[in-house]
Amino acid sequence: MSALSLRLPKSLHEQLREVAKEEGISVNQFIMIAVAEKVASISAIEYLEKRAKRGSSEKFLEILSKVPDVEPEAFDKL
Secondary structure, eight states, rough: OOOOOOOOOOOHHHHHHHHHHHHHHHHHHHHHHHHHHHHHHHHHHEEEHHHHOOOOHHHHHHTTTSSSSOOOOEEEEE
């Protein structure tokens, strides 16, 4: 593990301590989880953008045209 020095406004630090306490974890654990969630979110967006570039509207419509035009089952109706 590596150490990180972080400066926070006093009000945010107080909120952070309170939320971490309510969650039953340390401030360090809370920050680690928050950073991990943010990194995962950004990574997912980048992954989906790359996948979207490989997509094809024509291929999608071709596949969609093969779906039968039938009424949904009763449990699937809104």
